[in-house]
Amino acid sequence: MxxxxxxxxxxxxxxxxxxxxxxxxxxxxxxxxxxxxxxxxxxxxxxxxxxxxxxxxxxxxxxxxxxxxxxxxxxxxxxxxxxxxxxxxxxxxxxxxxxxxxxxxxxxxxxxxxxxxxxxxxxxxxxxxxxxxxxxxxxxxxxxxxxxxxxxxxxxxxxxxxxxxxxxxxxxxxxxxxxxTEEDFSRFHPGGSLGRALLTKVSDIMRSGDALACIPPSATVHDALEAMSAARSGACVITAEDGTLAGIFTHGDFARSFQEDPTIGSSQISELMTSQPITLNSDSLAAEAVKTIGTHRIDDIVVLDTEGRPIGLIDTQDFARLKLI
Incomplete structure (x- = not known):
């Protein structure tokens, strides 16, 4: 049959x-x-x-x-x-x-x-x-x-x-x-990846210090690539003179721009950066970061302090390494 x-x-x-x-x-x-x-x-x-x-x-x-x-x-x-x-x-x-x-x-x-x-x-x-x-x-x-x-x-x-x-x-x-709330939910799910995502805060998993690539708006694309390479990051944060967030530039941005103009190395990063990137506060839960990246289909989130200054970067690749997904 x-x-x-x-x-x-x-x-x-x-x-x-x-x-x-x-x-x-x-x-x-x-x-x-x-x-x-x-x-x-x-x-x-x-x-x-x-x-x-x-x-x-x-x-x-x-x-x-x-x-x-x-x-x-x-x-x-x-x-x-x-x-x-x-x-x-x-x-x-x-x-x-x-x-x-x-x-x-x-x-x-x-x-x-x-x-x-x-x-x-x-x-x-x-x-x-x-x-x-x-x-x-x-x-x-x-x-x-x-x-x-x-x-x-x-x-x-x-x-x-x-x-x-x-x-x-x-x-x-x-x-x-x-x-x-998500905080309430976390109290009942302390084990496994769900519990880790709910109990962990953005400040616990963000890339900061030497792992955070930061450059001014006047820097060039070549400077951005060097900064990303040194930080082993797929993105760099652009900060204004007063320390506030000016934008973000990623390897993806570079690849797309390079296809249109192979000579962009000397171009100012301010011309190519994303000026209003997706951000989260440092005290947000990691679960919110997971949700945000999925909703906006992005690879990186800029982390801000209470005064709105960039202090870290969330990379989607870190979620699997930290067993958050």
Whole structure:
């Protein structure tokens, strides 16, 4: 049998993307209510309890992990153990995210009366608005789909993906509503390259001193190349007489200019430099430098002190060496 597996794989992507777009278009005020409900629980020193069965339970673990990583305390309640003591994990003031596509999962429904005895709010995530879960939730978020990506339309695929993305949407909206910053994020990700990028400041990784090539605007292209060679840098910073930033000149600038005029060696650097380069303050996080270089598609960033004077240079090649990417 000649089966085009690539085509079948693409079809799964297409179906799930189509279903996600449908769910996204259906978002309404209930999503805002859910975010505010979760925010109130966290701000009142409560937590978010995530509960689900089967595939929904697996999705629940990911949602809880995402919430925790963004500073919103979350725990997963094992439905099978809940009726044997684990309900004690729920406290007054908490918020519960209950996951069930059908909204009729018996193990979950058995828990609802006991959950409701506690002073908590329930956000039901389900594909069926008129389901038991939907009717007994304080806020209902619908993840209704028209078909699964499974060729038999049976295995949870589109439905579980929609539930996962709904959880991500809640977590990210909650993050923004609470003013969660990169500095906050770094406290929860101290390990690996992500942690290094978040905990490290620009001043820790910038090239300075002899590794920083600086020349005045009156210098020539030949002077710039010599300065870059001495500093082993791909760029040099041009500073005005008062020490402020005048511009930047890179090897890339030289290569492009040389193609147009091979005799540019004696030209003043002020004629060829970039007069308004991208800059960062020395107390910025390295993560911001990574983002800035990617956004502007540049190789170098000039680092300024608190008075706006250039004191360093960030080279994109340093990110890999310092294991920041």
């Amino acid at each position: 000649d089966i085009n597996y690539v085509e079948k794989g693409r079809r799964v992507f297409e179906i799930e993307i189509e279903e996600l777009q449908r769910v996204a278009a259906s978002l309404s005020d209930s999503f805002c209510e859910a975010v505010e409900l979760l925010k109130e629980a966290i701000e009142n020193r409560g937590k978010i309890v995530v509960v689900g069965i089967g595939k929904s339970g697996n999705i629940g673990h990911k949602i809880a992990a995402t919430l925790n990583s963004t500073g919103a305390t979350a725990v997963v309640l094992n439905s099978q153990n809940a009726l044997h003591g684990d309900l004690g994990i729920i406290s007054d003031g908490d918020a519960v995210i209950a996951l069930s596509y059908s909204g009729e999962t018996s193990e979950l429904l058995d828990l609802l009366p006991f959950i409701k005895r506690t002073d908590v709010k329930v956000v039901g995530v389900t594909g069926k608005a008129n389901s038991t879960l939907g009717k007994h939730s304080d806020v209902t978020l619908l993840t209704s789909i028209q078909r699964e990506a499974c060729p038999l339309n049976l295995a949870p695929t589109s439905s579980s993906t929609a539930m996962l993305v709904m959880g991500d949407a809640l977590a990210m909206a909650l993050l923004e509503s609470r003013g969660f």
